[in-house]
Amino acid sequence: MTYSGAGAGGLQAPLWRAIAVYRIAALVYVAILVVRNVSEYDWPVLAWPVLAVTAGWTVFTTYAYADPARRRAPLLVADLLVTMAVMASSAWIVGSGPLNTGTPTLAVAWHVAPVICWAVAWGRRGGVIAALAMGATDLLVRAKFDQAAFTGTVLLLLAAFAVGSLVRLAEVSQVRLQRAIELEAATRERERLARDIHDSVLQVLALVKRRGAELDGEAGELARLAGEQEAALRALVTTPTAATVDDHADIDLMTLLGPYASTTVSIAAPADAVRLPGHAARELAAAVAAALDNVTRHCPAGTKVWILVEDEPGEVLVSVRDEGPGIAPDRLAEAAAQGRLGVAQSIRGRVAELGGTVTITAAPGQGTEVELAVPHQPIS
Structure with missing residues (x-):
């Protein structure tokens, strides 16, 4: 199920802006760590082109995700694949030795952004799929399957599930808010019509019913019909408005x-x-x-x-x-x-x-x- 349509734009817009801010902050953190640890890498000269790609992709996605029309599968899949590629390059550039001693990958913290994007766009299921893919890449790069290595994947899964649940809650809240607004508007219009009708139509129908109740023939029939229409119209303007039906x-x-x-x-x-x-x-x-x-x-x-x-x-x-x-x-x-x-x-x-x-x-x-x-x- 896609949650990134126009109907969700109002409540999801702050989430997409927050993701953009997070991605930029994560890029700054990645740059600081690269400058600090580059001397320990197996191929330090290659770290700078990867960092440039990371910065360029951050700028591109910041502008791309700003347009709701582009929050579709091609961009989301490309975002995940590019981030996984940056993380996978750590296996050669950083090297297994530094990674096993605790040196972070080239996508540290930055790799969470596409997972959150998938959770916002496709709910909990999409977020969990992206988290599993990103977590598997992280484990393969580190080639070390201990408790500390699995912690990152677990945190990704928890973040994806939490964000996906938040988006679903926002969707439901928006639908209920819209129904409440429609119900309030319908109720006010009904009350306005009730005042106008009571002062005119209902009084005339009641008068016709009362004056013709004892007459025979067509006049009596008209009085009876007037009475039925008065009852139906009175029920229409006094019956509480039914809530909008949720399918x-x-x-x-x-x-x-x-x-x-x-x-x-x-x-x-x-x-x-x-x-x-x-x-x-x-x-x-x-x-x-x-x-x-x-x-x-x-x-x-x-x-x-x-x-x-x-x-x-x-x-x-x-x-x-x-x-x-x-x-x-x-x-x-x-x-x-x-x-x-x-x-x-x-x-x-x-x-x-x-x-x-x-x-x-x-x-x-x-x-x-x-x-x-x-x-x-x-x-x-």
């Missing part, structure tokens, strides 16, 4: 189905939360909305609808039953043949993608029941 987190299905309740739609559900992965809950709620839309389109106004939610051990069952005129046995097949695929695409298609099933039971004059069954762990 990877389990949520309570009822937070998405609850807003469908109205004077004509009744919902029965378990007392406990009915939890499903966010994507599955959203698709199932959309299928229920499509079933309710069919009732609105094909049944008389005011048709009663009941939604029953059951949380079974292996699956979640949602039944949408109405008291409308029902469906003729060949009606769905005829609609599909004519290219009118609302039920097939909006209901069956959504549920099928989750690994679930749809059962439609209907008979003329006896209403329609749509049963949706979705497993607790739907197909991804």
